[in-house]
Amino acid sequence: MQGDYCNVPISSCNCNSPCNAGQACHVIGGYPECYCADSCHIGPDCGTRKNTCECNNPCGLGQTCVEVNGAPTCSCTDSCKTGPTCSDTIQTCACVGSSLCNSAQTCYDGPSGPYCECTDRCHYGSDCGSTYQICDCITCGRGASCSTDNLGVSACRCDDSCMTGENCDIRINTCECNNPCHPEQECFMDEYYTPQCRCADSCHYGERCDQVYNTCECAPCGSAETCITDNSGYKSHCVCTDSCNTGPNCQYRIQSCECANPCNAGETCSSDGLGQLTCGCADHCKHGVGCTQTLDTCECNNPCNAGQKCGTDDHHNLYCYCENSCMTGPNCNQPVQSCECNNPCHPNEVCTNTHSQPTCSCADSCQHGPGCSLRYQTCECTSCLQGESCSMVSGYPVCSCTDHCYTGRGCTQRVDSCECQPCSSGEACTMNQGIKQCYCADSCYTGVGCSQKINSCACNNPCNPGQECYLDIYNQPACRCADSCKTGSSCTDTVNSCECSNPCVGRGTCVNTATGPMCESCLDTCMTGSYCLDRVQTCACNLNFCADYQVCIDSSFGPYCACPDCYDGE
Numbered sequence: 001m002q003g004d005y006c007n008v009p010i011s012s013c014n015c016n017s018p019c020n021a022g023q024a025c026h027v028i029g030g031y032p033e034c035y036c037a038d039s040c041h042i043g044p045d046c047g048t049r050k051n052t053c054e055c056n057n058p059c060g061l062g063q064t065c066v067e068v069n070g071a072p073t074c075s076c077t078d079s080c081k082t083g084p085t086c087s088d089t090i091q092t093c094a095c096v097g098s099s100l101c102n103s104a105q106t107c108y109d110g111p112s113g114p115y116c117e118c119t120d121r122c123h124y125g126s127d128c129g130s131t132y133q134i135c136d137c138i139t140c141g142r143g144a145s146c147s148t149d150n151l152g153v154s155a156c157r158c159d160d161s162c163m164t165g166e167n168c169d170i171r172i173n174t175c176e177c178n179n180p181c182h183p184e185q186e187c188f189m190d191e192y193y194t195p196q197c198r199c200a201d202s203c204h205y206g207e208r209c210d211q212v213y214n215t216c217e218c219a220p221c222g223s224a225e226t227c228i229t230d231n232s233g234y235k236s237h238c239v240c241t242d243s244c245n246t247g248p249n250c251q252y253r254i255q256s257c258e259c260a261n262p263c264n265a266g267e268t269c270s271s272d273g274l275g276q277l278t279c280g281c282a283d284h285c286k287h288g289v290g291c292t293q294t295l296d297t298c299e300c301n302n303p304c305n306a307g308q309k310c311g312t313d314d315h316h317n318l319y320c321y322c323e324n325s326c327m328t329g330p331n332c333n334q335p336v337q338s339c340e341c342n343n344p345c346h347p348n349e350v351c352t353n354t355h356s357q358p359t360c361s362c363a364d365s366c367q368h369g370p371g372c373s374l375r376y377q378t379c380e381c382t383s384c385l386q387g388e389s390c391s392m393v394s395g396y397p398v399c400s401c402t403d404h405c406y407t408g409r410g411c412t413q414r415v416d417s418c419e420c421q422p423c424s425s426g427e428a429c430t431m432n433q434g435i436k437q438c439y440c441a442d443s444c445y446t447g448v449g450c451s452q453k454i455n456s457c458a459c460n461n462p463c464n465p466g467q468e469c470y471l472d473i474y475n476q477p478a479c480r481c482a483d484s485c486k487t488g489s490s491c492t493d494t495v496n497s498c499e500c501s502n503p504c505v506g507r508g509t510c511v512n513t514a515t516g517p518m519c520e521s522c523l524d525t526c527m528t529g530s531y532c533l534d535r536v537q538t539c540a541c542n543l544n545f546c547a548d549y550q551v552c553i554d555s556s557f558g559p560y561c562a563c564p565d566c567y568d569g570e
Contacts, residue, residue, distance in 0.1 A: 015566045020047035060086055104128035144168035184209040189473055225250040267291050308332040346371035426450040466491035507532035 013025035019034035023046035026033055036046040040055030049056050052072065053065040059074035063086045066073055076086040080095035089095055093114045097107035101116035105128050108115055118128040122137030131137055133154050135146035140156035141163055148154040158168040162177030171178050174195060175187035181197035185208075190196045199209035203218030212218050214235055216227035221238035225245065229236045240250040244259030253260045255277065257269035263279035266286060270278050281291040285300030294301045296318065298310035304320035305327060311319055322332040326341030335342045338358060339351040345360035349372055352359050362372035366381035375381045377397055379390040384399035388411060391398055401411035405420035414420055416436050418429040423438035426449040430437050440450035444459035453459060456477060457469035463479035466486070472478045481491035485500035494500055497517055498510035504519035507527065511520050522532035526541035535541055539552035539559045546552045546561035553562055 018045050020045050102127055139167060141165070141167055141169035182208050191473065221249055264290050264292070303331045305331055305333040346373075348372040424449040464490050503531050 013019075013027060013032045017025045017032055019025045019032075020041065023041065024035040024037050026035060034044060034046050036042060040050050040052075042048050042050065051070070053067055056072060057065045058072055059065045063074040064077055066075065074086065076082060078086065080090050080092075082088045082090055091113045093100075093107035093109050096114055100114055101107045104119060104123055105116040106119045108117060118124060120128070122132055122134075124130050124132065135148060135154045138146050138154055138156060140146050141158075143160040144156045144158050144163065144167070146154055146156055156166065156168045158164060160168070162172050162174075164170050164172055174193075175189060178195060179187045180195055181187045184199070185197040186200050187195050187197060199205060201209065203213055203215075205211045205213065216229045216236045221227045221236075225241055226239040227236050228239060238248065238250045240246060242250070244254050244256075246252050246254055255275040257271050257277060260277070261269045262277050263269045266281065266283045267290070268280040268282050270280065272278075279290065281287060283291065285295050285297075287293050287295065298312065298318060301318070302310045303318050304310045305324075308323055308327065308331075309321040311321065313319060320330065320332045322328060324332070326336045326338075328334050328336055337356060339345075339353050342358065343351050344358055345351040348362070348364075348367070349360040350363050352361065362368055364372065366375050366378075368374050368376065377395070379392060379397045382390055382397040382399075384390050388399035388401060391400065399411065401407055403411065405415050405417075407413050407415055418431055418436055421436065423429040423436075426440070426445075427438040428441055430439070440446060442450065444454050444456075446452050446454055457471065460477060461469045462477055463469045466481065467479040467490075468482045469477050469479060481487060483491065485495050485497075487493045487495050497512050498504075501517060502510045503517055504510040507524070508519040508522040510517050518530045519532045522528060524532065526536050526538075528534050528536050537558040538554050539545065542552075542559055545559050549563075550561040551564050552559050
């Protein structure tokens with residue numbers, strides 16, 4: 001448009017083109033005319049398409065187009081396809097079996113079309129997803145067995161207490177059955193009865209508990225070193241008091257003969273000045289690496305027991321002469337088994353040589369056992385103390401006691417009864433089948449004298465009003481709010497979460513963030529912001545932004561208004 005009021009149309013290819021999209025426009029005699037850019041279009045506006053396979057192919061995927069009487073005709077290249085557009089599938093197992101039947105079924109062609117049957121005799125149902133409840137068709141987990149009840153129903157029996165589930169193939173999630181911890185960690189059950197891991201030592205952390213916090217309390221330095229902590233209290237360093245130690249934690253030994261002598265006793269250490277240490281044998285009888293090998297001579301490697309004579313035969317082999325009559329064997333180190341040479345008996349026992357072996361016996365006929373330390377249980381062999389008389393009761397000698405509160409041999413053991421040994425102060429005493437029992441009358445108290453109060457919710461409730469008391473994993477009373485949306489010491493504060501304080505009701509989907517609940521996926525696409533209250537600054541969301549004769553355009557700075565193509569002015 002042109003003119004003072006933008007009301008005069010401009011006759012040009014740019015403003016008034018008669019051509020179809022994609023065609024060429026030229027101005028001839030002041031008027032636009034069309035030239036068809038491709039051979040498939042004809043007509044004044046190049047908008048008519050020729051009816052040929054090259055220009056107007058009606059065939060779909062899997063079809064071949066051929067011209068019959070000047071018109072395009074389609075044929076199916078896929079043997080399983082039919083119909084005018086090859087979109088219909090031939091109903092046979094060869095063509096539809098994979099989509100009709102699942103992996104547990106077999107496809108069969110029938111008079112009415114293909115159908116599916118279960119391949120496995122143990123399965124049934126439309127999708128073969130159901131299993132006959134018989135032991136031949138049930139697969140029990142490892143360590144489980146299958147049994148059938150009186151009604152003919154079969155099921156798996158979990159012989160392993162750590163397995164559960166219908167087939168005993170699900171492991172119970174406890175520390176005893178499913179410990180997720182590294183050997184250096186300890187396992188405990190959290191409040192949700194789920195196994196968790198922690199390091200037993202508060203100074204260690206990490207998967208293997210092999211990482212140590214860098215504080216002096218956790219002793220990063222050696223036992224003989226000095227630890228210094230900086231002003232933050234979280235970083236320490238070591239001062240090596242031993243001049244032979246070095247490194248950040250004084251954990252490295254200086255490689256010198258004075259500080260890190262690698263030699264064994266009897267060896268001589270020498271250094272090349274570059275940290276390389278070597279050892280030499282000070283003992284002429286030693287040789288080899290570390291001087292651990294001894295020369296095979298009587299002087300250096302005497303195989304004979306102390307005090308015995310060593311000699312060498314014609315083949316340079318060492319042998320021993322046993323000069324001690326109580327020693328024998330190739331090395332004269334095996335004691336001769338006799339009462340004279342190797343008396344095994346206790347001083348209270350008598351030794352006798354029997355079949356080349358010393359045997360022991362008791363001189364006192366009332367004694368027996370190791371070292372003749374035991375006496376036969378008879379009145380002849382039993383002496384009652386304090387003048388008590390002896391009598392045999394059930395095959396054992398018994399000394400009678402005049403005081404009924406005393407018993408035992410010599411009447412020195414006090415009888416455990418309420419009359420003879422009463423309970424501590426504060427405890428009640430009863431006799432149950434001859435056994436004394438002490439108990440506290442108040443169930444909230446325990447210990448000697450019933451002086452220790454039991455730490456439980458019933459006896460020692462630490463909770464404020466609005467809180468409920470429960471026992472934690474350490475069987476200690478702890479407090480929590482009865483209402484999950486309440487918090488604080490008195491359960492008067494509301495939890496800032498979508499579940500307890502949803503700011504998006506009717507406007508969008510609420511999600512929990514680190515700063516509190518926020519709105520996302522606003523129901524109205526033209527609204528945005530944390531609570532879906534801000535309007536999106538686009539033309540589509542602000543329909544009345546421009547005047548009726550203006551065009552609204554979106555930009556990176558927001559929507560703005562402009563004149564249509566070929567128009568200008570206010």
